[in-house]
Amino acid sequence: MSDEALLLAAARLLGPSPSIEELATPQIRFQQCTACGFRRYPPAPACPECLASESEWMPDDGVGTIWSYCVYHRAFDPAFSGAVPYNVVLVELDSGPRMISNVLGIDPSGLRIGLRVVAWPREIAPGRFLVYFVPGASSP
Amino acid sequence: MTLRRGEVAVIGVGSTEQGELPGRSADEIAVDALRLALRDCGLEKGDLDGLITCKSFGGSGIDTDIGRMAGINPRYSATLDYGTCNFSLHLAAMAIASGMATTIALLYGTNQRSAGNRFRAVAGSGAESLGLHGFHNIAGQGALAFARHAHLYGTTQEQLGWVSVTERAHAQLNPAAIFRTPLTIEDYLAEPYLVAPLRRSDVCMISDGGACLIVTSADRVASASTQPVYLLAMEQATGLRQYQNPDNLLRPWVSAMTTIYASAGLSRADVDVLFIQDPVSVWVCQMLELFGFCGPGESGPFVQEGRIRLGGEIPVNTNGGQLSESYMWGWLHLCEAVRQLRGECGDRQVADATFAQYCSTKGFEKAATSILGSSVPS
Numbered sequence: 306m307s308d309e310a311l312l313l314a315a316a317r318l319l320g321p322s323p324s325i326e327e328l329a330t331p332q333i334r335f336q337q338c339t340a341c342g343f344r345r346y347p348p349a350p351a352c353p354e355c356l357a358s359e360s361e362w363m364p365d366d367g368v369g370t371i372w373s374y375c376v377y378h379r380a381f382d383p384a385f386s387g388a389v390p391y392n393v394v395l396v397e398l399d400s401g402p403r404m405i406s407n408v409l410g411i412d413p414s415g416l417r418i419g420l421r422v423v424a425w426p427r428e429i430a431p432g433r434f435l436v437y438f439v440p441g442a443s444s445p
Numbered sequence: 446m447t448l449r450r451g452e453v454a455v456i457g458v459g460s461t462e463q464g465e466l467p468g469r470s471a472d473e474i475a476v477d478a479l480r481l482a483l484r485d486c487g488l489e490k491g492d493l494d495g496l497i498t499c500k501s502f503g504g505s506g507i508d509t510d511i512g513r514m515a516g517i518n519p520r521y522s523a524t525l526d527y528g529t530c531n532f533s534l535h536l537a538a539m540a541i542a543s544g545m546a547t548t549i550a551l552l553y554g555t556n557q558r559s560a561g562n563r564f565r566a567v568a569g570s571g572a573e574s575l576g577l578h579g580f581h582n583i584a585g586q587g588a589l590a591f592a593r594h595a596h597l598y599g600t601t602q603e604q605l606g607w608v609s610v611t612e613r614a615h616a617q618l619n620p621a622a623i624f625r626t627p628l629t630i631e632d633y634l635a636e637p638y639l640v641a642p643l644r645r646s647d648v649c650m651i652s653d654g655g656a657c658l659i660v661t662s663a664d665r666v667a668s669a670s671t672q673p674v675y676l677l678a679m680e681q682a683t684g685l686r687q688y689q690n691p692d693n694l695l696r697p698w699v700s701a702m703t704t705i706y707a708s709a710g711l712s713r714a715d716v717d718v719l720f721i722q723d724p725v726s727v728w729v730c731q732m733l734e735l736f737g738f739c740g741p742g743e744s745g746p747f748v749q750e751g752r753i754r755l756g757g758e759i760p761v762n763t764n765g766g767q768l769s770e771s772y773m774w775g776w777l778h779l780c781e782a783v784r785q786l787r788g789e790c791g792d793r794q795v796a797d798a799t800f801a802q803y804c805s806t807k808g809f810e811k812a813a814t815s816i817l818g819s820s821v822p823s
């Protein structure tokens with residue numbers, strides 16, 4: 306897998322997709338409930354903890370741990386046919402949210418459960434950022 | 446209102462040819478299954494006063510459409526938006542116990558193979574970014590779940606392979622199964638990865654077919670020509686918060702349903718044959734552990750040692766499961782459970798099968814289980 310092929314696949318799939326708030330900034334951030342402080346992921350109109358609707362987007366340090374990972378050898382969507390084999394990981398962020406993403410800059414043999422990773426948002430289309438991860442505690 | 450043990454019984458089953466049924470709509474196939482189930486139990490369609498259908502690929506399977514096609518005006522009808530038949534069976538039992546209906550047909554039909562379902566859907570729901578990360582097909586969730594299990598307990602890929610190998614061996618004894626060519630553990634390990642650590646044989650096929658069960662109240666079973674199979678107990682649980690739940694891909698909340706054995710009036714060891722809905726082989730391992738057929742983390746050795754084989758301690762998916770018989774979203778598991786309890790399964794019959802359990806899930810969000818019996822424990 307080349308990281309570029311993976312970003313290209315995401316861009317292809319995104320297409321002229323309407324604005325997804327999640328993708329709007331070059332930093333990792335979550336809606337934080339103004340009532341109870343819970344960090345929502347995925348984005349939601351109400352707090353799944355206390356049901357309050359008010360929230361503000363808060364930056365996150367994006368540091369977390371790989372809960373599990375897998376490697377796609379088949380592209381179920383043709384947009385990803387140039388990207389196989391590519392990894393998909395479930396990351397548990399230290400701040401709470403659990404995210405599905407890809408780890409960039411790593412050979413599949415280097416992946417392991419428990420690996421510490423950090424978010425690295427990349428611009429996949431003009432003004433659209435997707436959160437990827439890289440090993441370590443600070444992004445490139 | 447509590448459902449009395451054995452208050453409701455399955456009296457009819459029907460399953461169509463499975464595989465590729467080109468040129469037929471999903472609803473036509475469902476009605477074929479209805480015809481077969483009515484013939485099975487000797488009832489007429491006019492005897493039905495309930496219809497519960499299951500939505501299928503492409504938006505088919507709606508009760509109002511199928512009722513028109515089948516030419517029936519039942520008192521009660523409904524459509525469930527998710528399969529496995531367990532949820533449909535439970536809804537039917539509630540409708541019968543509450544007096545909404547007495548005799549209900551549960552129906553599912555699909556033409557998703559012929560209609561070209563590529564299973565490109567994102568694995569899971571909620572975040573719009575899932576697809577952008579290439580997290581497609583349920584194999585992705587299965588692979589993450591198995592990799593975690595392997596990490597926690599040392600479960601090997603070979604151990605997991607025994608699930609698919611065992612189900613294939615069962616399918617070879619089932620003339621209706623689609624995949625009947627032998628599959629050895631060596632064959633399995635030689636397969637390329639689909640989504641590592643899973644291989645092709647760990648993930649169910651895509652197929653066309655239909656299935657129907659006819660359910661009635663215990664006081665009406667004499668109207669059928671078949672031996673009744675009683676619903677002894679039913680349980681459901683959910684993990685609707687999905688990724689907000691810790692370890693949700695391992696579905697820890699499923700284990701709450703082990704109260705079903707007491708409700709059914711038996712112990713887990715009394716279950717003679719077990720059915721586990723298996724879009725991915727990993728689900729079999731999870732349910733064996735969550736329902737306590739083996740200890741936490743012990744499913745790998747358990748399946749490798751042949752304990753889920755016919756003749757083993759607890760035969761699982763004697764029909765071949767979704768991995769080898771057909772992908773009918775779990776509906777054929779319940780058909781097979783009924784046939785096992787009637788003693789109709791020929792070469793794959795579990796000797797003296799009296800009690801069967803069926804465990805199924807809807808994604809990582811819902812789960813259901815039922816215990817059926819050819820007799821009702823007092």
Ligand SMILES: [Zn+2]
Binds near residue numbers: 356
């Ligand atoms: Zn809140």
